[in-house]
Amino acid sequence: MEKTQDNPEKNKMGFKNLLMNGGLEKKQKKKNxxxxxxxxxxxxxxxxxxxxxxxxxxxxxxxxxxxxxxxxxxxxxxxxxxxxxxxxxxDLLGPIAPPPCSDTCDISLVESIPENLVYNSSVLRKSTYSAWKELLNISESRIELAGMYWTLRGKDIQYEDESAWQGEDIFKNIKSAVKEKGLELWIAQNQPNPEEPNLDTEDLEQTVGARVRSLNFTRLVGAGILHTKLWLVDRKHFYVGSANFDWRSLTQVKEVGVLVKNCPCLAEDMGKIWDVYWALGAPGASVPKSWPDSLSTQINLDTPVSVLNSHLSVSISSSPPPFCPQGRDSDIEAILRTIDSAKEFVRVAVMDYYPATLYRSHTQFWPVIDNALRKAAIERKVKVELLLSDWDHTIPSMLYYLRSLQALNGVAPGVHIRVRMFRVPSFTPAQKKVPFGRVNHNKYLVTESTGFVGTSNWSADYFISTGGIGFVFAGALRNDLEELFQRDWNSSYASDL
Structure with a gap:
């Protein structure tokens, strides 16, 4: 804008008008x-x-x-x-960051590779079975577990198979750790179907005095289940990931999770999520309008905790939203913000991808994640790649949604959306007979800056009314997660949609 010169006469008149408008009037009493x-x-x-x-x-x-x-x-x-x-x-001060975590945290990815599944790659992580055994070995006072169901023993599913040995061993080690070390064992589980009781937890109640509570999601939030898979030991160590308390999750199903050891700063925060489950499993419990301050957290996407020795920043999310006390991000918030912040690529590995409800009498369209992926690819030219599971129980209608998404590939210069299907073959007749086995059960997301390892499949139900947990991180561990994706994406077990 052009600058004008000052006009003294205009300035004088302006100042006089200002005084008059302000009501300043003086009567001249003396001439001088x-x-x-x-x-x-x-x-x-x-x-x-x-x-x-x-x-x-x-x-x-x-x-x-x-x-x-x-x-x-x-x-x-x-x-x-x-x-x-x-x-x-x-709130006037804005988010208050938690203090940096100076604990000697040991954080790593772990996975279950189904029997006879061999890669032409050197990328392999510690097994889920080894991770769970480590947690039992280092336990000192208290084990807190949360999961959907328990079938660690072969007889639990009325199908005896030699590959059940790892689950059998974990079950035996839980009992021996509680007995020999005098540990407390606390279990939060989904409300069992009367026709399919959790025989494992009933046994643990009777033999080692486990304390068990069951969450009735239909009563609590109208629908859903507790789909979490969590081991929490001494509020210092934990596992969270896709592996159920099921022998098949150790030898017949492909899983990915996170093992955290010697890290009270994160384990105590994870403990607040477990405490929510335990409170809601009490007889007659209901979801409160607001949760006690003791369950609130400062660790979230706005203020992640810096884990100094592991060179990571971490936050922990939860589902469904009514289960999230003050400060806790919901899983869908964490996923959407991770996608929205991506600048180069978004890579997703989940069993199911379904932009609608799956388990309700009336289907509700829910394109929340789908829209975020399309927007990332079209507006920001972010490369989007999805690796889904192809198995005996793949939902046929899921393929229509995936084709719709992939149809946008190349719709404009720089738009890249690809979908591949991962199949875990049955190499023997016995493997083929394992019910609900031989599947890629992963539930994770990775971008050029952030990793997310969760416990939920990607359909609306899991974010609206199902209990789950997300582990969100940036740093060196993200590279490990990207390596896992690339190994699976480029393997002979993956094929184009």
């Missing part, structure tokens, strides 16, 4: 009296002096210290009031 007008005051004139002490002089040196004193009084009076407002309205 000095009145407050621009004719007698011009701070730019040479005849004005701050040392002028004649009556009516508008600005004297003594005015300056008075002004300073007034300003100090205002500060002294208002500052406590402002601090009082902050004390009762902490």
């Amino acid at each position: 009296s000095r009145i407050l007008s621009f004719d007698s005051i011009d701070v730019f004139e040479d005849n004005f002096s701050i040392s002028d002490t004649r009556p009516g002089t508008p600005c004297k040196l003594s005015y300056f210290p008075i002004s300073i004193i007034l300003i100090l009084i205002i500060i002294i009076v208002l500052l406590p009031v402002f601090n009082h407002r902050l004390a009762f309205n902490p």
Whole structure:
């Protein structure tokens, strides 16, 4: 904008109008009296002096210290009031970051590779079976578990198979750890179907005094299940991931999870999620309008905790939203923000991808994640790749949604959306007979900056009314997750949609 020169006459008239509009009117009592007008005051004139002490002089040196004193009084009076407002309205300060985690945390990815599934790759992680055994070995006082169902023993599914040995061993080690170390065993589980009771947890109640509570999601939120898969030991160590308390999750199903050891700063926060489950499993419990402050958290996407020795920043999310106390991100928030922040690629590996409800009498269209992926690919030219499961129980209608998504590949320059299907073959007749086995059960997301390992399949039900957990992280561990995706994507077990 062009700068105009000052006009002294216009300035004088403007100042006089300002005074008149402000209601400042003075009657001239003496002809020689000095009145407050621009004719007698011009701070730019040479005849004005701050040392002028004649009556009516508008600005004297003594005015300056008075002004300073007034300003100090205002500060002294208002500052406590402002601090009082902050004390009762902490949100005025914005998010408060948790202190950096100085614990000697050991954080790693773990996975289950089904029997006889061999890769032409050196990318392999510690087994889920080894991770669970480690947790039992280092336990000292208390084991807290949360899951949908329990079938660690072969006889639990009325199908005996030699590959059940790892699950059998874990079950035996749980019992021996509780007995020999005098541990407390606490279990939060989904409300069992009367026709299909959790025989494992019933046995643990009777033999080692396990404390068990069951969550009835239909009563709590109208529908859904507890789909979490969580091991929490001494509030120092934990496992979270896709593996159920099921022998098939160790030898017949492909799984991915996170093992965290010697890390109370994260384990205590994970414990708050377990505490929510335990509270809601009490007889007659209901979801409160607001959760106690003791269950709130400062660890979330806005203020992740910095795990110094592992060079990671981490936050933990949960589902469904009514189960999230103050400060806790929901899983869908975590997933959407991870997708929305991607600049180069979004890579997803899940068993089911379904932008609608699956388990309700009336199907509800729910394209929340689908829209985020399309927007990322079309508007920001982010490369989108999805790896879904092809198995005996694949939902046929899921393929229509996936084709719809992939149809946008190449719709404009730079738009890249690809879908592949991963199949775990049955190499023997016995493997083929394992019910609900031989499947890629992973539930994770990785971008160029962030990793997300969860416990939920990607259909609407899992984010609206199902219990789940997400582990969100940035740092070196993200590279490991990307390596797992690339290994599976490029393997002979993956094929184009």
